[in-house]
Amino acid sequence: MSSLTITGVTKAFGTGPEATRAVDDVTLHVPHGSFTTVLGPSGCGKTTLLRLIAGFLLPDAGSIAFGDTTVAGDGVRPVPPQSRHVGYVPQEGALFPHLDVAANIAFGLPAAARGSQEGRDRVTEMLDLVELPSHFRDRRPDELSGGQQQRVALARSLAPQPAVVLLDEPFSSLDASLRGTTATAVRRALAATNTTALLVTHDQNEALSLADQVAVMRGGRLVQSAPPSEVYLSPSDPQVAEFVGRAVVLPGTATDAHATCALGEVVLSEAATGPVALMIRPEQVYVDLAHADGVRGSVEEVSYYGHDCAVRVRLDDGTSVLARMAGVRHPSAGDIVHLRVTGLVRAYRPAGAP
Template sequence: MSSLTLTGVTKSFADTRAVDDVTLHVPHGSFTTVLGPSGCGKTTLLRLIAGFLVPESGSIAFGDHVVCGDGVRPVPPQTRRVGYVPQEGALFPHLDVAANIAFGLPREARGTQSGDRVAEMLDLVELPADFRSRRPDELSGGQQQRVALARSLAPQPAVVLLDEPFSSLDAGLRGSTARAVRRALEVTHTTAVLVTHDQNEALSLADQVAVMRGGRLVQSATPSEVYLSPSDPQVAAFVGRAVVLPGIATAAHATCALGQVVLTEPSDGPVSLMIRPEQVYVDLAHPEGERAGVRGTVEEVSYYGHDCAVQVRLADGTAVLSRMSGVLHPAAGDTVHLRVTGLVRAYRPAEAP
């Protein structure tokens, strides 16, 4: 296992720059998710790391070993010691689970030793030992993805790359499979990179989240930092939903359509304020005359059981989204009062899109 370092990596297709001057460090044994919308360059970046593509400029290194760039001849994929888990798992349909897992082992290790390694890998990805004789078409989608991970981990790769491997699974299976994969990677101290467009997946699984937009890496930080302190309003709106309102800042406070808010850092003058929906408190507990906050009318309620999203239109026409508990919530047409809780991130005009 080793760390992974990309420095100034660029790749174009015709007139389109798919990956644009990306610099990223993935520490040894850590899990990084590359998050971004479709077409932002995530999969291209993964294919560059694997060696399926060669960058026009920049370098890629596994630990101290540069595999491309800096004037060195690119190391071919088969000798980079990379485990690659594609979107659909891509198991060999004519081989059983044991043969699929052992396929990536060196030829000399596929004899008697492979049985022990297969058993170890099945236990690692939390599948029963008797699955070894099953064919891929006898497995669920989540089980196939676990076998694909076991196959990639069996040869003890330097880095494991996961290309949206959970996207075809239903919500419940997706979550349980992703957590099992994360546990397996932690046990083996494997350096891993997962590309995804799912914000919940990226935030819940990663040690580090790298956000891409238009081929560029716009922020790389811990999940909590990306969510609470996004680099710009566009990242704020993409990584979790956000209410972005114009305001006027004076030192530690700012005034906007939702009233006065407290800032994470002092600022002055015109700003864009990033407010998470869960910070917008809907006052339902007090009689009409005692309610505090800005008055608005509920336009829509999206109920999810554990919580709900409430779309509110303020008197000045501003649309505001609140996320609140699903136990007690207003209905469309209700008049409510809103106020902001917690600290708010402010962006100066130069930082706004």
């Protein structure tokens, strides 16, 4: 196992003015034994970055290193994929359909070990690690559920003790309940083996709940890399705020530690002065159903999820605001409510401001 360091990596497709930079000057460090998620919308370059790390593609500029060993970069002969000691878990698992579970898991082991007692013990160890019963070793892939197939794919990638494990949206094809339990089991397996892992996803909840570090990509560039709580509470710009969880972004005017906006006066996380864009999370917008304390508005829409609900409110000045509240008691469309902001609010310079 080792750390992963990506420095100034760029990859373009096409030539001349028509060239598209899928990955643009990306620098990222994944510490040894940690779990990092690369989060971004489709087409942002996250899968291309994964393929560069695996060695399926070569960077046009920059370098990639596992620990102290540079495997690709300027002036370095690239190490081929099969020699990088990387485990790779694709979206659909990609198990060999003609092999049983045991043979799939043992596939990455040295040929001499696959049929030996050592190989059989390793398969048993990997099944236990990914929380599958030992008798599953004799099953075919088509006898497994989607979540079980993904666990076997992870076991196969971990069996040879890789330097780094790369996961390419491995839970995207699973239903919601199966996705959560499978992702948690995978995270436990990686932590138990102290494996350095990098997962790419477009699912914000997945990225925040699984990772030690979240790296947000947009348009081929890395726009923020930080612990999940920092990315959520202190996003680098309003675009990251709106992508990583819902956000209410309102224009306002700041004076030191306070600012005024359509939702009244708010307290800032950092002092600012002048015109600002204020990022407010929906759960910070308190919906008062009983008192006329706050800014008045009319409920336009309620999306009920059971444990909570999202409430869209049109303020008297025409501003539309999203609030999130517990699902135990909530308003209905057409109700008059009053809103106020709780907690600290992050302020940004408006787009185009010097």
